[in-house]
Amino acid sequence: MRFDREVVKVEEAQKRIQPYIRAGQTETVTLQQSFGRYLAEDIYANVDLPHFHRSGMDGFAIRSADTKGASRENPVWFKVIETIPCGVVPQQEVKPGTASRIMTGAAVPDGADAVVMLEMTQTAEKDGTVFMSLQREISPGQNIAPAGSEVKQGTLLLRGGRKINAGEVAVLATFGCHTVKVYRQPRVAIFATGSELLSIESPLEPGKIRNSNSHMLASLVREAGGLPLIRETLPDDVDRARTAILNAFDDADLVISTGGVSVGDYDILVDIFEHWDGKMLFNKLAMRPGSPTTVGVRNDTFLFALSGNPGACFVGFELFIRPVLQGMQGKTTHDLAVFTATMAEDFPKPSPFTRFVRGIREVKDGKVFVKPAGIEKSSITLTIKDADCLIIVPPGGRGVSAGQMVKAIPVKGRE
Numbered sequence: 316m317r318f319d320r321e322v323v324k325v326e327e328a329q330k331r332i333q334p335y336i337r338a339g340q341t342e343t344v345t346l347q348q349s350f351g352r353y354l355a356e357d358i359y360a361n362v363d364l365p366h367f368h369r370s371g372m373d374g375f376a377i378r379s380a381d382t383k384g385a386s387r388e389n390p391v392w393f394k395v396i397e398t399i400p401c402g403v404v405p406q407q408e409v410k411p412g413t414a415s416r417i418m419t420g421a422a423v424p425d426g427a428d429a430v431v432m433l434e435m436t437q438t439a440e441k442d443g444t445v446f447m448s449l450q451r452e453i454s455p456g457q458n459i460a461p462a463g464s465e466v467k468q469g470t471l472l473l474r475g476g477r478k479i480n481a482g483e484v485a486v487l488a489t490f491g492c493h494t495v496k497v498y499r500q501p502r503v504a505i506f507a508t509g510s511e512l513l514s515i516e517s518p519l520e521p522g523k524i525r526n527s528n529s530h531m532l533a534s535l536v537r538e539a540g541g542l543p544l545i546r547e548t549l550p551d552d553v554d555r556a557r558t559a560i561l562n563a564f565d566d567a568d569l570v571i572s573t574g575g576v577s578v579g580d581y582d583i584l585v586d587i588f589e590h591w592d593g594k595m596l597f598n599k600l601a602m603r604p605g606s607p608t609t610v611g612v613r614n615d616t617f618l619f620a621l622s623g624n625p626g627a628c629f630v631g632f633e634l635f636i637r638p639v640l641q642g643m644q645g646k647t648t649h650d651l652a653v654f655t656a657t658m659a660e661d662f663p664k665p666s667p668f669t670r671f672v673r674g675i676r677e678v679k680d681g682k683v684f685v686k687p688a689g690i691e692k693s694s695i696t697l698t699i700k701d702a703d704c705l706i707i708v709p710p711g712g713r714g715v716s717a718g719q720m721v722k723a724i725p726v727k728g729r730e
C-alpha cells in the first residue's frame with residue numbers, strides 16, 4: 316500500500332488542486348492596514364484625474380495665441396494680473412495681453428491655454444504693476460495637464476483580487492479610499508512532524524535538529540498574505556498527530572504539515588492518509604524535490620503534507636500552496652509566472668522526474684541568465700535564502716548545460 320503510489324505530473328497535480336480553491340470572506344480595513352492584502356472590490360475612478368486643469372510648471376498662465384510672432388527681436392509683453400499658488404481657485408480670467416503667475420500643481424485660470432516656464436520669461440515692474448515678456452511662440456496646451464488627462468471618471472482602476480502594494484495604495488489614497496474591502500487573511504495551521512525536532516530555543520542534542528520548516532513556512536504564508544498559526548511539533552505518534560491535525564480543521568482555512576510523507580517506518584502522514592475521511596488528491600509527484608508531497612481536501616479545507624526535507628518543503632509551498640493562498644484571496648489566475656532564461660552554468664544532474672532547482676537570476680547585457688543557487692539537494696537549507704527562482708530541469712537526459720535555454724519560475728517577491 317505504502318509503496319505503490321500513482322505518480323502524478325506537476326501540471327496534473329495543479330489541475331487537481333484548482334477546483335477546490337475558493338475565494339474567502341472579506342473585511343474592511345483602513346488604507347494603511349490594506350498594504351500587502353488582496354483587494355476584494357473593483358475600484359473605479361470616482362472623479363477625473365486631475366480633476367482640474369493643472370499646471371505642470373512654475374511660470375505664467377497665458378493665452379498661446381498672444382505669443383504669435385514673438386521672437387528675440389520682437390518680444391511680447393503681458394500684464395500680470397494674479398498669482399495662483401497651489402490649492403486655490405484662480406479669481407481672474409486671463410484675457411488677451413494678460414498672464415497669471417502660476418505654480419506647479421495649481422489650477423490653470425479660465426482663458427489660459429498654456430503655461431510658460433518661469434525661466435523663459437523676463438519680468439519688469441512699472442508703477443506697481445508687473446509685466447512679463449516672452450521671446451518665443453508658445454503652443455497651446457503646453458505644460459497643462461487637462462482635467463481627466465491621467466484617467467477619466469468611471470474608469471476601472473484596480474480589479475478585485477489584486478495585491479495591494481505601494482502603487483495600489485497611492486491610487487487608493489488619490490481617490491480618497493480611506494477604507495478598503497480586502498479578503499480576509501487565510502488562517503494557516505502549520506504542523507512539523509518528527510521526533511527528531513527541537514524547538515529553536517533548545518540546545519542541540521545528539522541526533523536531533525531544530526525545527527526550521529515551521530518557521531520558514533510561517534514566513535512564506537505571511538508573504539503570501541496568510542496568517543500563520545504555528546502549531547505544536549508532533550512526535551512520530553500517529554494517533555496524536557491525527558488528532559492534532561484533524562482538530563486544526565476546526566479553525567484553520569488551510570492546514571500544512573511537513574515531514575513524514577515518504578516510506579519510512581515513522582512517516583506518519585502516510586498512515587493518516589490511509590484512513591483519510593476526505594479526498595486524497597495525490598500522494599506522489601513526478602518532481603524533485605518533494606516527490607512524496609501529498610495533498611488532501613477535507614470539509615473544503617486543504618491539507619498540504621509537504622516533505623520534511625527543507626528544500627522540498629520550500630518548493631512544495633511555492634508550486635502548490637502559494638497559488639492556493641492567492642486564490643483564497645481573490646486572485647483568479649492560478650498559473651505560475653514562468654520565464655525563459657539562459658543557463659549560466661552546467662547542471663549535470665540527471666533526474667527521472669522534472670527538477671525544480673533553487674536558482675539565482677541575473678541580467679547580463681540585457682539577457683536573463685539563471686544558475687543553481689548551490690548544491691541542489693532536497694536536504695539542503697542554505698540555498699533557500701539565495702533562491703529567487705526555481706529552474707525547471709526537464710526529466711531524463713543529463714541535466715542542462717551552460718548556454719541552454721531553460722524555463723524558470725520566479726520566487727521571493729520582486730526584490
Ligand SMILES: Nc1nc2c(c(=O)[nH]1)N[C@H]1C(S)=C(S)[C@@H](COP(=O)(O)OP(=O)(O)OC[C@H]3O[C@@H](n4cnc5c(N)ncnc54)[C@H](O)[C@@H]3O)O[C@H]1N2
Binds near residue numbers: 512605606623
Ligand atoms: N526508501 C526511500 N527513502 C526515501 C524516499 C524514497 O522514495 N524511498 N524518498 C526520499 C525523498 S525524495 C524525500 S523528499 C524524503 C521525504 O521525507 P519525509 O517527507 O518523509 O520527511 P521526514 O522523513 O520526516 O524528514 C526528511 C528529512 O527532513 C528533516 N526534517 C523534517 N522535518 C523538519 C523540520 N520541521 N525542519 C527541518 N528539517 C526537518 C528530517 O530530519 C529528515 O532529515 O524522503 C526520502 N527518503
Ligand code: MOO
Binds near residue numbers: 607626
Ligand atoms: O522528492 Mo525528495 O525532496 O527529492 O528528496
Ligand SMILES: [Mg+2]
Binds near residue numbers: 574575579581
Ligand atoms: Mg520520512
